[in-house]
Amino acid sequence: MxxxxxxxxxxxxxxxxxxxxxxxxxxxxxxxxxxxxxxxxxxxxxxxxxxxSKDVLVLAWLQLLMEEYDSVWADLAERFAGQPALQILGFAEFLVQEPVLSSHRGCAYTNTLAELPICDSPARTLIEAHKRRQAARLIRLCEESGLEAPQLAAFELTLLLEGVQIVAQNKGFDDVAGNLLILVRKRLGLVAS
Missing domain, CATH: 1.10.10.60 (Homeodomain-like)
Structure with a gap:
């Protein structure tokens, strides 16, 4: 096939x-x-x-991954227009769906960074710019959600969203997806404490 x-x-x-x-x-x-x-x-x-070169191919692959992530965010912005907390929750739900979460490799960006021997390589620069855009998006959505200390909230959400991929990969906890969604909902104020 x-x-x-x-x-x-x-x-x-x-x-x-x-x-x-x-x-x-x-x-x-x-x-x-x-x-x-x-x-x-x-x-x-x-x-x-x-x-x-292979390096140019790696850059094209990373750009393709970034376009896919941007497409997910664009879809969430359309589906949950004016509901920034639901956009964040939607992204968390995207990250924990199969096969994204069950990958034995975890985050493609983190793995690529770990493999890059040069700190100022074009691929590292591209990934870092992508991560800064993602952080800025989360900060903006946290501000729009009315969360107290939106920058700190975005940082905490980033730790949850990035960390879930590692925890799922190392199999240290059961029900990683369910637990992540509980924590994200709680942080966004979408459930009672």
Whole structure:
């Protein structure tokens, strides 16, 4: 089935699709351009025709992930217009859905940062900018929700949302999804204390 789906995609999208699966499941350092080409049912030359280097491909993959997250937030803003607390809760619900939470790898951004040897690499810069935008969004939504100390509330929510991926990955607690949603609802004032 996967072969039929890949064969229908244009070459650039096949390469990105293959890179996504491999980078997410195996990490960026362990994955070779040859492995990406094979997974994409393509050639190494095709990979380099669309992406001048593996680093450029990593950037394109990260940008694709960021667009997907932005799309989730845009959908939540539309569905819960004027209800910022429900937008935050909706994002928490997105993070704990299957297979997002059950991934054995956790957060793709955190894993990528851990693999980058250079502190000022373009990929690190891209991820840090994405995380700053996400923090600014959460601060704004906390302000709009009328939460006291919105910056601190956004920081606390970030710890919950980022931390849930690690806790789910290391299997230290049961019902990680349910417990996260209880904590997020409580922090947003959506349930009685």
């Amino acid at each position: 996967r072969s039929q789906r890949i064969a229908r995609l244009p070459p650039r999208e096949r390469v990105l699709d293959a890179a996504h699966e491999l980078f997410f499941n195996e990490g960026i350092s362990r994955v070779t351009v040859d492995a990406i080409a094979a997974k994409a049912e393509s050639t190494k030359m095709t990979v380099y025709r669309h992406f001048e």
